[in-house]
Amino acid sequence: xxxxxxxxxxxxxxxxxxxxxxxxxxxxxxxxxxxxxxxxxxxxxxxxxxxxxxxxxxxxxxxxxxxxxxxxxxxxxxxxxxxxxxxxxxxxxxxxxxxxxxxxxxxxxxxxxxxxxxxxxxxxxxxxxxxxxxxxxxxxxxxxxxxxxxxxxxxxxxxxxxxxxxxxxxxxxxxxxxxxxxxxxxxxxxxxxxxxxxxxxxxxxxxxxxxxxxxxxxxxxxxxxxxxxxxxxxxxxxxxxxxxxxxxxxxxxxxxxxxxxxxx
Amino acid sequence: xxxxxxxxxxxxxxxxxxxxxxxxxxxxxxxxxxxxxxxxxxxxxxxxxxxxxxxxxxxxxxxxxxxxxxxxxxxxxxxxxxxxxxxxxxxxxxxxxxxxxxxxxxxxxxxxxxxxxxxxxxxxxxxxxxxxxxxxxxxxxxxxxxxxxxxxxxxxxxxxxxxxxxxxxxxxxxxxxxxxxxxxxxxxxxxxxxxxxxxxxxxxxxxxxxxxxxxxxxxxxxxxxxxxxxxxxxxxxxxxxxxxxxxxxxxxxxxxxxxxxxxx
Numbered sequence: 277x278x279x280x281x282x283x284x285x286x287x288x289x290x291x292x293x294x295x296x297x298x299x300x301x302x303x304x305x306x307x308x309x310x311x312x313x314x315x316x317x318x319x320x321x322x323x324x325x326x327x328x329x330x331x332x333x334x335x336x337x338x339x340x341x342x343x344x345x346x347x348x349x350x351x352x353x354x355x356x357x358x359x360x361x362x363x364x365x366x367x368x369x370x371x372x373x374x375x376x377x378x379x380x381x382x383x384x385x386x387x388x389x390x391x392x393x394x395x396x397x398x399x400x401x402x403x404x405x406x407x408x409x410x411x412x413x414x415x416x417x418x419x420x421x422x423x424x425x426x427x428x429x430x431x432x433x434x435x436x437x438x439x440x441x442x443x444x445x446x447x448x449x450x451x452x453x454x455x456x457x458x459x460x461x462x463x464x465x466x467x468x469x470x471x472x473x474x475x476x477x478x479x480x481x482x483x484x485x486x487x488x489x490x491x492x493x494x495x496x497x498x499x500x501x502x503x504x505x506x507x508x509x510x511x512x513x514x515x516x517x518x519x520x521x522x523x524x525x526x527x528x529x530x531x532x533x534x535x536x537x538x539x540x
Numbered sequence: 541x542x543x544x545x546x547x548x549x550x551x552x553x554x555x556x557x558x559x560x561x562x563x564x565x566x567x568x569x570x571x572x573x574x575x576x577x578x579x580x581x582x583x584x585x586x587x588x589x590x591x592x593x594x595x596x597x598x599x600x601x602x603x604x605x606x607x608x609x610x611x612x613x614x615x616x617x618x619x620x621x622x623x624x625x626x627x628x629x630x631x632x633x634x635x636x637x638x639x640x641x642x643x644x645x646x647x648x649x650x651x652x653x654x655x656x657x658x659x660x661x662x663x664x665x666x667x668x669x670x671x672x673x674x675x676x677x678x679x680x681x682x683x684x685x686x687x688x689x690x691x692x693x694x695x696x697x698x699x700x701x702x703x704x705x706x707x708x709x710x711x712x713x714x715x716x717x718x719x720x721x722x723x724x725x726x727x728x729x730x731x732x733x734x735x736x737x738x739x740x741x742x743x744x745x746x747x748x749x750x751x752x753x754x755x756x757x758x759x760x761x762x763x764x765x766x767x768x769x770x771x772x773x774x775x776x777x778x779x780x781x782x783x784x785x786x787x788x789x790x791x792x793x794x795x796x797x798x799x800x801x802x803x804x
Contacts, residue, residue, distance in 0.1 A: 324588040327595065331603050339595050461725055461803050539725050539803060 288353060288529045292361035298378050300363050302418050302525040308401055311463070311534050312527035313340055313352065314393040314504035315362060316511070317520040320345040323389040325432035329510060330391065332429040336438055336506035338394035338462050340530075346386040352530040358390055359383070364523035366508070371515030380520050388520070393504045394463035395527055396441050398534045399456065403443075406456045411444045412490040418525040419443070421486035421503050425477025428506060436510030439485070440468060440476060440500040444492030453499060462537045469500040476500060486524040552617060552793045556625035562642050564627050566682050566789040572665060575727070575798050576791035577604055577616065578657040578768035579626060580775070581784040584609040587653040589696035593774060594655065596693040600702055600770035602658035602726045604794075610650040616794040622654055623647070628787035630772070635779030644784050652784070657768045658727035659791055660705050662798045663720065667707075670720045675708045676754040682789040683707070685750035685767050689741025692770065700774030703749070704732060704740060704764040708756030717763060726801045733764040740764060750788040 288310045291303075303312055318326050323345075330337035341350045348358040360379040367375040367383070396419070400410055412419045419441045426438040445453050450470055458466035473481055481498060482489045486505050492498065505524050522528060552574045555567075567576055582590050587609075594601035605614045612622040624643040631639040631647075660683070664674055676683045683705050690702040709717050714734055722730035737745055745762060746753045750769050756762065769788050786792065 324591065327588065327591050328606055331591065331595075331606060342592055342595060458803050465803060539722050539729060 288531050289355055291529045292353070292356055295363040295378070296357065296360040300378055300526070303363060303527045303529055304397060304418060304525060305413055307529050309534055311340070311352070311530045311532040311537060312395045312397045313530055314395055314507070315358065315390060315520070315522045315528055316393065316507045317388040317390040318516055319385070319518055320387045320389050322433070322516045325434045326391060326507070328431035329428065329434035329507070330393065332431050333438075333506065335464055335468060335502035336428065336504065338464065339391055340394050340462065341392040343390040345389050348390065350390070350392050350530070352392055352532050353528070354531070356528070358528070362522045362526060362528050364526035366521045366523050368511050368519040368521065370517060371512050376523055383520065385518070391507070392528065393507065394537065395504050396464050396501050397527065398463040398537050399460045401534050402456050402460060402538065403453055406452050408445060408449045408453050408456075411492065411496070412488065415490060417488035417490055419487050420481070420484035420490045421505050421524060422476070422478045423485045423509055428510065433516065434510050434514050436506070436513035438468070439503045439506040439509045441503040442481065442490070442498050442500050444490060444496035445499045446493070447495055447497050450497055450499060457501065459539055460537045461539065464502045464504070467499050468502050471497055473498060552795050553619055555793045556617070556620055559627040559642070560621065560624045564642055564790070567627060567791045567793055568661060568682060568789060569677055571793050573798055575604070575616070575794045575796040575801060576659045576661040577794055578659050578771070579622065579654060579784070579786045579792055580657065580771045581652040581654040582780055583649070583782055584651045584653050586697070586780045589698045590655060590771070592695035593692065593698035593771070594657065596695050597770065599728055599732060599766035600692065600768065602728065603655055604658050604726065605656040607654040609653050612654065614654070614656050614794070616656055616796050617792070618795070620792070622792070626786045626790060626792050628790035630785045630787050632775050632783040632785065634781060635776050640787055647784065649782070655771070656792065657771065658801065659768050660728050660765050661791065662727040662801050663724045665798050666720050666724060666802065667717055670716050672709060672713045672717050672720070675756065675760070676752065679754060681752035681754055683751050684745070684748035684754045685769050685788060686740070686742045687749045687773055692774065697780065698774050698778050700770070700777035702732070703767045703770040703773045705767040706745065706754070706762050706764050708754060708760035709763045710757070711759055711761050714761055714763060721765065723803055724801045725803065728766045728768070731763050732766050735761055737762060
């Protein structure tokens with residue numbers, strides 16, 4: 277279904293309307309050129325810790341916008357309703373995943389603050405433009421994401437491991453992928469590691485913690501970028517009383533051009 | 541005095557010891573290659589608004605570190621005491637400047653959160669390396685800073701105008717200055733405006749709101765960068781009950797290399 281719907285949803289507003297109507301699909305490849313984003317909503321009394329956690333861990337948690345308490349709108353997509361326009365949400369109670377609904381309109385809280393966090397899908401467009409193949413897209417899969425053994429710098433009650441996304445990159449294009457992504461610090465920037473999963477405490481690339489396993493071609497090198505799912509891993513470790521996030525790979529599509537995330 | 545002291549203070553630690561002993565000097569030109577920073581300390585119950593204000597205005601307010609409540613240390617300079625190691629502080633009551641001491645050890649509050657914010661002095665080194673003359677340094681002056689008529693995006697109780705620093709740049713080097721600074725988004729990044737002070741609501745370049753007037757040579761163009769004094773202007777507009785900042789131009793010298801602020 278997602279492919280057929282996808283072909284018709286040309287603008288971010290149209291794509292969000294498809295998801296608002298209940299469609300469930302990973303947003304990978306949707307609305308090329310527009311910035312997609314991670315979401316995390318927490319009670320206002322947790323917001324400082326989350327914001328400080330993001331400031332202290334800017335590579336995995338580049339904050340693009342923060343709503344006021346109880347607000348479900350963002351300057352990044354003024355017409356969007358953040359309770360309905362993501363294709364799949366996750367609802368967390370005390371750090372435990374409780375539900376994966378397609379909207380969160382029945383959440384009757386007026387104290388939630390929502391963080392909109394940059395996503396590696398933005399630099400994937402730049403990588404593709406530079407001739408770097410995206411194996412997971414070619415294979416019709418979600419990107420592979422892994423919990424590492426590297427702790428983030430904690431902030432108040434928020435702590436947890438760095439989560440990374442992995443892309444299999446032809447060895448001759450690793451330099452290009454590094455250079456191109458480094459110019460996009462608002463969406464994770466340069467890789468955090470190239471080549472050795474064990475250096476990040478990842479035992480088996482075929483067993484990602486989030487997303488799908490992705491096969492490499494001969495001569496590919498696994499390249500790891502800090503990932504916007506890191507705040508979800510921090511929720512699981514820190515166990516705040518309540519939170520809402522997007523489901524990994526099911527992102528908010530904003531009205532902002534990817535190009536605005538590039539420096540230099 | 542500052543020149544003689546300066547010549548002997550080769551490392552950031554040595555420079556901070558000079559200031560800890562009471563020396564008052566603008567830090568412009570000290571410890572070339574090391575990152576200097578703006579400071580702002582506020583009561584913990586104001587910290588979320590300040591952090592969100594910085595997130596919403598990242599060009600003037602790039603946050604490099606945030607201390608825990610009551611802490612006067614930073615990961616950017618582990619041996620530094622943030623109460624003594626800046627050459628000149630400003631103490632604010634209800635948004636009014638009350639004092640400019642050389643230390644704030646007599647402030648008996650244990651609830652202050654200190655924000656360390658990037659400073660344009662960092663990219664000045666990169667500009668100089670690229671052959672761009674720094675008129676204010678050649679003239680032995682502090683950089684010229686101006687309050688603009690552009691409001692920052694507010695956050696809770698924090699609001700105020702964008703403050704910019706201005707450098708007179710030879711017209712043929714404006715492209716170089718733009719390109720080089722754009723690669724340093726953690727220290728204000730690319731200019732916010734080139735050429736026309738009136739476009740920012742600046743009536744008279746010879747009357748800066750902070751720092752010293754700086755003369756341009758024939759053929760120079762005024763180039764404006766977002767400035768880390770912006771949070772001080774927000775204090776003056778927003779009038780929180782209490783705050784401490786550095787005095788403009790009298791910065792914290794950290795142990796971090798400027799080069800780490802560069803992307804790409």
